[in-house]
Amino acid sequence: MDPSVDSIVMEMKGIKGVIDSKVICERRAQVTVSAEAYHSVVETLQKKGFAHIAAMTCIDSGENLELLLQIGRRAIVTVKVILPAQTPSIDSVSDILPPASFHEREIHDLFGVEFRNCPDSSRLMLPEEWPKGTFPLRKSFQPETPAPLRGP
């Protein structure tokens, strides 16, 4: 059983590297951390029972990339890290949460985030012939036919 969202949010507030910690709604909380503290915060959460990765999302918000790790079974805590879009690089958490490597490989393919110490960084989502250094889910990537064609 996961601990309640309120208590985890209060506990997270004291930890070094935690920028912000808040309850979003019922069974959802968000903890914003610095890139250096990301690994240790995830480790703390894992020890508290947040060991199930619901999803790992990356969002291109212009100058920065936001990495969101959503973990938890009943309640979901989002660990948010802001990375520079030019050289995004962060510690891999696959030593704490083994299945994270799949999520990290997906984000590496689609957004170009470097995960340090990721056991496997080969391509997962993109085909072999996809050009290197092109990240399709970044906002700078323009698809050829973004919307359905018009007309008969």
Add this chain to the structure above:
Amino acid sequence: MSSSYERIFNLPLGPQHPALKEPVLLDLKVEGEHVVDVALDVSYNHRGMEKAAEYRTYVQDLYLIERICGICNIAHTLSFCQCVEGLHGKEIPERAKYLRVIAEELERIQSHLLWLGVAAHEIGFDTFFMYIWLDREISLDLMEEFAGNRITTSYNAIGGVKRDMTPEVANKMKKGMDKLEERVKFYKKVVLSERTVMKRTMGIGILRRDAAIQLNAVGPTLRASGVDMDARADDPYAAHSLVPFKVVTDDGCDAFSRIIVRLDETLESINMIRYCIEKLPPGPLLQRLPRRVPAGDFLTRVEAPRGELVHFLRADGSDKPYRYKVKTPTFSNLAPLREMLRSKGKYVVNVADVPVILASIDPCFSCTSRNEVVKSS
């Protein structure tokens, strides 16, 4: 593992339909007949859904998201609608919540029966496969009556559901559920007594309880390892907090218990549909919502037939999503699949068992690998 074979051999299985009719490459490392390791390649089915969703309005996205998966289309649209409704902060009408549960459970029945048929085909038991798929038609016909189409149903709408359930359809549904219950109970009897099924699935694809938790397995794969995790119970949505049901688990940890869990879940879904028809509250179906969605993040979890489905939406206040993320159940089940395919100590995986193990997680690779943009001509 001690073996007289000195050489480890690479055996590519796939990408053309190693088990189900979906592309995946299993690069097996075999020592004689035994699989020692596997590398998975799922990058054969790119459709660019997440990117394409950013270029369409929310109304149009509903139909794009529906096409992520044909079989679990209701689970996907339900998640999408919940994301949008959540950002609006609006509750949908009570009747729509119940109708969503009926649609979702009906979809679970047809998906589990489809899977059971495929599993029977995989283990070389085609008679069983034919009978199951014949009875699956009952659930598909009911879906057609209920939602207007057999597979891509377009049933959920942002703010509710599109169609009401008339008393005639409710009657047909009740009769269909009686018939299906009888048949599913018969199939359970067949599975428990037929030697072909037991010989091919017992002790195959073992995923221990602790490994299942550690590797984040989801859905029936996890519940067959004895963990009672179900998004419907853990994180109730729609009318699931009001509809009683039992989270089905089994301690067998192998492919056989995955069959049992799915059969029991089908029976559980039949009871849930009956309960919902009985308790269906009167009222409106749709709460109209504005086309522009307020800025914010929303994460929703739905128990799709294959397991926990996570959708994440970031809206920026316009009529198009800023970022839409889908995490499908099969994606979570990739790491457990890799574990199941590795021989370890006394547990050996024969090459002939690989399709059965792959089928036992009920994979859906076209949902999993959906995020690239394909050039259209």
Add this chain to the structure above:
Amino acid sequence: MSIFLEACRSLLKPKATLRYPLGGKDLLQIPDGYRGKMALKREACIGCTICEKDCPSSAITIITDQKGKRPVFYLDRCMFCGQCKESCPTKAISFTKDFENASYDRKTMEVR
């Protein structure tokens, strides 16, 4: 063993499949509310163009006839999702049970 008995019992049952298309269209029972070929009630249409904006597959184009603006549906691109019917403020769009829409010529696949 139980499946063997089931197979024997099935020998006495009627066929599970229908002889479509050889037996004719009437063999199939199309349920009410099936989304087949669409129909437009011209007198109800006010030419608001919402259906064109909402169509997820761009299967609708707006043309102008003697009464004003109206939609034209292209069946070759339509995926029969029913959003145009949902969006229509005057309920001018409806779906018929006609499902045999295949044709050799794209030009015949228009609903005007």
